[in-house]
Amino acid sequence: MTRVQPQVKHHGAHHHVTGSCHELYLTPQHSVLIDCGLFQGAETSGATPTDASQQIDFSLDAVQALVVTHTHIDHVGRIPYLLMAGFQQPIYCTKATAILLPLVIEDALKIGLTRNKALIAQVLERLQSLLRPIAYDTWIPLYQSTTKTVAVQLRFRQAGHILGSAYAEFEWHHDSSSAEQLLPDGYRVVFSGDLGCRNTPLLPDPTPLERANLLFIESTYGDRLHESRASRMQRLQSIVERCVADGGAVLIPAFSMGRTQELLYEIEAIINDNQGFWPRITVILDSPMAAALTEHYQQLTELWDEEAKLRIEEGRKPLDFSRLHVVNTHSEHEHIINFLSSTGEPCIVIAASGMCTGGRMVNYLRALLPDPRTDVLFVGYQAQGTPGRDIQRYGPKQGYVELEGERIPIRAGVHTLGGYSTHADQAELTDFIEQTTAGSVDEVRLIHGEAEAQQAFTQHLLQRGVHIVETE
Structure with missing residues (x-):
């Protein structure tokens, strides 16, 4: 045969x-x-x-x-x-x-x-x-x-x-x-x-x-090869602290499933372990989809690893901590963008889509990319032809990106953390x-x-x- x-x-x-x-x-x-x-x-x-x-x-x-x-x-x-x-x-x-x-x-x-x-x-x-x-x-x-x-x-x-x-x-x-x-x-x-x-x-x-x-x-x-994941939380902390020192928002485009939950988990750990401004900084999760998925993550803790289960036993809430603010309505989303545009209030905003192809993150980028107080932090893969890849490529050169047919100048800082892949x-x-x-x-x-x-x-x-x- x-x-x-x-x-x-x-x-x-x-x-x-x-x-x-x-x-x-x-x-x-x-x-x-x-x-x-x-x-x-x-x-x-x-x-x-x-x-x-x-x-x-x-x-x-x-x-x-x-x-x-x-x-x-x-x-x-x-x-x-x-x-x-x-x-x-x-x-x-x-x-x-x-x-x-x-x-x-x-x-x-x-x-x-x-x-x-x-x-x-x-x-x-x-x-x-x-x-x-x-x-x-x-x-x-x-x-x-x-x-x-x-x-x-x-x-x-x-x-x-x-x-x-x-x-x-x-x-x-x-x-x-x-x-x-x-x-x-x-x-x-x-x-x-x-x-x-x-x-x-x-x-x-x-x-x-x-x-x-x-x-x-x-x-x-x-x-x-990825950057070391053993120290990625320290690098995240360092970048965010440098970004907020001058005021302005730190925008993190993230996939609703997976990356968002990992970020929340590690930000909670940073807040738990540090004094100073961290316990006072607001973390905004502006993605109804990510919020819904995060709730399911919390309901499926039997699939978590042993370290994460231990945090729950210690009474901590790795995905639902006190400094986390979840945006539910579109009107609240618009209000936050207007507030950040006018005040430069330091905060961390996590929103989809991870490649900046749609979702609420696009609205933040359109409003805040021209502001030099803003920083964009990429923690995921950006495919060719996506706005995320263009921001990574042209942002450090003070270039521009096309978002929904509009040319947006990039004056914000642009950072990439490879260890979060x-x-x-x-x-x-x-x-x-x-x-x-x-x-x-x-x-x-x-x-x-x-x-x-x-x-x-x-x-x-x-x-x-x-x-x-x-x-x-």
């Missing part, structure tokens, strides 16, 4: 970072989707989220299920389009993701598609009916041939990226008499989703990989491949990375003897 590899089609995040969507064929006639994310930045070719660039432009005839690795918008944002295209198959995810996903999809609908409450309710009801939450580390049947001689199983393992994040493992099994099976019994394909960093707050480290015949691994930071860096990605616990990785293919990062990571892995091939 001739041995072949499973067919995989990439519908997003192939040689780019956003729009993750990969179709894995379990048999020549049956497939599953891994994620269905929104395109952002340069990958939309300038399109808005409602443009045809987000539509499902591939056949769903073979698709038996959707497997969701985590709830970031670049991995789940096209699910409404998938449902509108007629998708009615199971959606597999972790239990935490099943809780968080409807919130994220509701927000995506309101921002990108419709404010019609009845239509949103219909989409969410349909989404809920398709969700199939499963526990970490549990194999479940995904596919079985009509002759019951070929089966494929699915398992989620901890990815340590955000709450509920996982990497997905697919394993083939077949009866020795089967004439249908083209893959060896026990053949395993792994999709990494987004792998988190080690030693980050709130979440446990990624579970080490057992083995893989074929590994599709993200490469977002395949070309670099929730993506594994080159060393951690390499360790994931090499430090397996029950075998080895036969072949690696890179996805979810810009071309430069993938090229650098490819050369790095080849030098280490890893069998890596170009993704189809």
Whole structure:
């Protein structure tokens, strides 16, 4: 019997970072989707989220299920389009993701598609009916041939990226008499989703990989090493203290899920450990979505790491401290912007979106970027073609950025803290491949990375003897 590899089609995040969507064929006639994310930045070719660039432009005839690795918008944002295209198959995810996903999809609908409450309710009801939450580390049947001689199983393992994040493992099994099976019994394909960093707050480290015949691994930071996370809280404290010394707001664009909660956790620790101005400084969380997700984080403390659980036992509230002010209404949001513009009151503002492509952060940037008292602090990846990347690039040169069609001069200070990435860096990605616990990785293919990062990571892995091939 001739041995072949499973067919995989990439519908997003192939040689780019956003729009993750990969179709894995379990048999020549049956497939599953891994994620269905929104395109952002340069990958939309300038399109808005409602443009045809987000539509499902591939056949769903073979698709038996959707497997969701985590709830970031670049991995789940096209699910409404998938449902509108007629998708009615199971959606597999972790239990935490099943809780968080409807919130994220509701927000995506309101921002990108419709404010019609009845239509949103219909989409969410349909989404809920398709969700199939499963526990970490549990194999479940995904596919079985009509002759019951070929089966494929699915398992989620901890990815340590955000709450509920996982990497997905697919394993083939077949009866020795089967004439249908083209893959060896026990053949395993792994999709990494987004792998988190080690030693980050709130979440446990990624579970080490057992083995893989074929590994599709993200490469977002395949070309670099992060700053030390051991001292990142000290660097955050130092930057904020320098920024507020001259007055003005510190604006932190952050993804509603993951980054926001990590920032709140570490800011609470700084306030707890320091006297001076820190116990008096106001931290503004201006994102209804982030606030709702933070509440769920607090309800799912069983998924937190041991350090975070210990803080709760000590009577502290890592995500709901006294100096935290949550903005709920749009009128309050507008009032705060006007107040900061006129007074230069020192404060920390955390708001979405993380790449400055929309959300309330854009309003803060439009009002406060021209003010030299303002500082913008980036703690996450900024994709090519996003306003965030432009602010990083042109801000130090006193340039400008286009926000909603308006040219905004950048007079604010611009800072980047690389240690706050929730993506594994080159060393951690390499360790994931090499430090397996029950075998080895036969072949690696890179996805979810810009071309430069993938090229650098490819050369790095080849030098280490890893069998890596170009993704189809």
